[in-house]
Amino acid sequence: MSMIPVVIVGAGPTGLTAATLLAQYGVECLILERWESIYPQPRAVALDDEVHRILARLGLRDEFAAISRPHQGLRLLDRDMRVLAEFRRDTAPGPHGYPQGSMFDQPELETILRRNLKQHGTVTFRGNAEVTALTQDASGVRVDVTDTATGEQESIRAAYVLGCDGANSLSRASIGAAMQGLGFTQRWLVIDVVTEADLGQWEGVHQLADPARAGTYMRVGKTRYRWEFQLTPGETADDYRDMARLHPLISRWTGDIPVAELEIIRVAEYTFRAQLADRWRDRRVFLLGDAAHLTPPFIGQGMCAGLRDAMNLAWKLAGVLDGALAESVLDTYEIERKHHARAMIKLAKFIGTAMTAGGEFGNVIRRAVAPRLHLVPGLTDLATDSRTPPLHHSDLVVRPRLRRGLAGRLCPNAIVDGHRRFDDLAAGRFAIVTSIEPSAAQRADIERRGAVLIVAHPGSELHRWLRTGAARAAVVRPDGTVLHASRRLLPQTIDAVRRGGG
Template sequence: MSSAPTPTPLELSTDVAIVGAGPVGLMIANYLGQCGVKVTLVEKLDSLIDYPRAIGLDDESLRTFQAVGLADAVLPHTTPWHAMRFLTPKGRCFADIQPKTDEFGWARRNAFIQPLADRVLFDGLQRFDNVKVLFSRELESFEQSDSAVVLNLKDQNGRGERLNARYLIGCDGGNSLVRRSLDISFEGKTAPNQWIVVDIANDPLGTPHVYLCCDPVRPYVSAALPHGVRRFEFMVMPGETEAELSKPENMRKLLGKVLPNPDHIELIRSRVYTHNARLAGRFRQGRVLLAGDAAHIMPVWQGQGYNSGMRDASNLAWKLAMVIQGLAADSLLDSYEQERRDHAKAMIDLSVLAGHVLAPPKRWQGTLRDGVSWLLNYLPPVKRFFLEMRIKPMPQYTKGALITAQDSASQVGKMFIQPQVLTEAGERVLLDEVIGKHFAIIAWGCDPTWGLSAGQIEQWQALGTRFIQVLPDVQLKAASDAGKHVIRVGDSTGRIREWFAHGASSIALVRPDRFVAGLAIPQTVGQACDQLILALKALPHPAATFVASKVA
C-alpha cells in the first residue's frame, strides 16, 4: 500500500520575515508596518509569552515606543522615576540611583510589566494590513541567496509552509536557531549561580522602588512594580534546584527573609533564571540579521537586556525600511552592526559589574565594596557620577550612517534631546511629535533650507525629511521669513538653545532614530547634507519621491 503523497508546502511571500514575537520583533514589525513595508512575524508559540520577565524600561525605550505611536498606550503599565537602591548586609543604603534627567522626553528609569508592554506592541500591529503574525509556526530551516531568504516553516498540524522574504531578522532569543544555523559564535560567560524570581500580586510590602540587598548569605532583590505586583529575586545556592525551592515549605522559608507573614501572599509565578553575558560574533550575515537576545544577552542587574533590544530595533528598522523602499543601498545595513555591537558589549560589561556589586564572587570583595561605598559619602562629585547613572555608557556612534566627527567632544553620534516645543498652532508637544518617523534638519534661529539647493531640498524631501526652525517661542508670533518647506517651533524650555550653545554649530542633521548624524552652519549645511547622503548609501531611485509621500 503506497503512502499518501506529501502535501505541497504553502507558498507565502513578504518583504521582511521576523522570527520571534518578543518585544524586539514586535517593535521592529511596528516600525516597518508604519513605513508601509510588508512584514511577516513568525512565532513558534501559540500566543505571546504571559509570564513576567524584564521590569526596567528606560527613556530611550519609551522614545522608541513614541516613535511607533504607542507611548501613551504603554505608560499606564509603568512606574516613572523608579529608583534603584543598593543595601549593605546591615540594611544601610550605600547607593541610591535615581537620576532625574529627562533630556530625551521621558523619565530615565521606569518600572514596567513586560507582558502588558508586549501586548501593547502586538495590538499596535492591528493598525497595519501589511503586517501578518503567524503563531504556532516552527522554523525548521532557511536558506538565502543574493536576492532572497526562504524560510521552511511547519504549522501546528505539521503542514509545511515556505516563506519567501527579502530579509530575515532573527529575534528568537538567546538560544536563537537563526544564529546557530548561520554558525555565528556566541561568546561569553554563564554565571555560576542561578536566581529564583518570585512575582506576587497585591504587593505585601507596598514600599516603592527596587532594593538590591547585598546579603552575603543569600543576596536578594525586592522590587515594586506597577499594578500592585512585587518581585523578589533570591540567589540559588549550590545544590538547590527549582523543584526543591518551589515547594511550599522552602518558598515560605525564602519569603520569610523579607516578609513578616510569608503564608499570606498571592503568588503569580516563580521561575529560576541563569544569568548569561554573551555577544554574537556578528549581527549580520548576508540577508539575515540578528537583534535582541539573539545578538546579545546580559545579566539583569542594570535592567538593560530589554532596553538594549529596543536600541537594536530603533537602529535597524529605519535602515531596513530605506533599503526595502529603494531609498538606500543594501550596504546601509552594515552600519547596524558597526553602531550597535560595541555599545551592546559595554552594557554587558556594566551589567556584570553591577552583579558583582550585589553578589561579589569573594567575601573580601564585599568588605571592600562596603568600605568604598562609605567613602563615597565624602566625595560628592564621585558619588553623583554613580548615583545619577552617568556610569551608564550612553550610545555614541563613531562610524556608520553618519558624518564622522573630527572632534571627540562633538555631539555627532549621540542622541538628540527631546524637550517640549510650542507649535505655530499653539500646542505644547514633545519634539518628536513634530518630526514623526522621519529625518530632520533642525536649525536654531535660522532657515534650515537657506544653504541648500533646490535639488538638495527635493532629495531630502524624498527621504521624508522635516525641515525645522527652532525659535524663542515669543518669535512665533512674527511672520515667517523661512522657506515654504520649513516647520517653525518655539523653544519653550530653552533646552534646544542651550544644546546648540555648547558647540559651534547651529544646524543638526538628525536620523529617524533621533541620533545626530551631522552638524553644520547655514554656510556649510549643503556640504554636510551631501556627505550624509553618501554615508546613508542613499540611491537616486526614480520612485523615491513617490514612496516617501506614500508612507508619510
C-alpha cells in the same frame, strides 16, 4: 512563490517592535512565532527613557503609561538591610520626555504590542509557526516553516529575515554565528509575587550586597513584586516552589504580612550570562535581541537592547527596500549596535560583580566604600543618568576625531513649539536641528531632501543641547540618532547617506 519583503522570526518585544516600525514605513512583513499565545510569565520588568521613547514612537505612549510605574533609582543594602548607598532618579520626565526608569509586566507589554500591530495592514502574524531552516541565495531567503498544530510544512520566500528568536536562535545557527562569552555566568532564582498588601518599601531597585546570598528586589506593578537571589551550589528553583520555603528569603521585605496574602506567580532558575554573537548578519539575515546578545540583568538592559536593535535597523531596511537608501547602509547595523551592546554588557557585569564578589572580604570593602560613593565627583550623576554610550563611528555616525561631540547620541525629545516634541515633528524622517536662522533657499533645499527643519531658538532646550556639542546644526537620523553635527548647515549629508556613505 511570491516574495515577502521581510520575515521576522519570533514575536517577543524585539520582533513586535521591528514589525511595527517597518509597518510605519509601509513595509510588508510576516511574523512567524512558534507559540500561538503570549508567554504568560513575567521576564523583563524594567526599561529606561530612551526605550520608553521607542514605545511612544510605536504609538504606545498612553498604553504603556497605563501599565507602568516610574521607579526612584537604586539602593545598595547590606545583609542587615542598612542602606549603604542611594542613587535617586527624578521620576519626572527627562530629556526624552519620559521617566528615566519605568517598571512593567512583560506579558502586559506584549499584549499592547500585539494589539497595536492590528492597526497596520502590512503586517501578518502567524502563531504555531516554527521556523526549521533558513536558506539563502542571491535573490532572497527560503524560510522553511512547520505548523506546530497540524504538522503541515511549507516554504516562504523573503527578501530579508530578522532573527528575533531568542537565546537558542535557529537564525543564529543558520548563518554560522556563535555566542562568545564575556566572562560572567551566575545561577539566580527569580521570584514573582502578587499581593494586595502594601509592602511599604522604597519604590526603587534594592540591591542586596550579602556575601552569603546577593539579591535584588523591586516593585513591578500595583500588586506585583520581583525578587532575584543568587543560588548557592547544589540549590535549584525546586527548593523554593512553596511559600513556606520561599518566605525566609523575602521576609526582609514583606515583614509581618501573612504568608496567606502572598501569592507566588513564578519561581524559576536563570543562568545570567554575558555573551555576544561573533557576527550579527550574513547577507540577508540579521540577528536582533537575545539572538545577538545576552546581558546580566543588573542594569535592566536585556529587553532594552533588543528594542534598540529594532530601532536602529528598521529605518535602514525600509529605506533600502523602497530604493531611497543604498544597500551598503545595512553594514552599519552591526558596527553601531554591537559596540553599544558590548558597552552595556560590561556595565552590567561591573554592577553584578561589585554586588556579589569577594565573599566576606568584599562585604567589608563594600560597607567601607559604598557610604562614601556620593563624594566621588560625577559618580552620582553617572549612576542616575539614563543616557547610554554614543554609537560607534560608522558611515552613518560622523564623529570628530579630537572631541566627543553630538554624533552618535540621541537628539533630546524636547518640546519644540509649546506642546509638540521633537519626535512628533520628525515623525521617523531625517531632521535638521539648527540654531542658524535659515534663508528661504536653505529651507527649500532641506524640504527638497525630504527632511524636517527644526529651528532651535535661543533659550530653548535644543539650543542648549547644540551648545553642549559646540555645534550650531545637527543632522538627525530617522531613529533620533545624530548623524553629524557642525557649526554649519549641512543638509547635503543626507544625500551622502542615500548614496551609501556618510
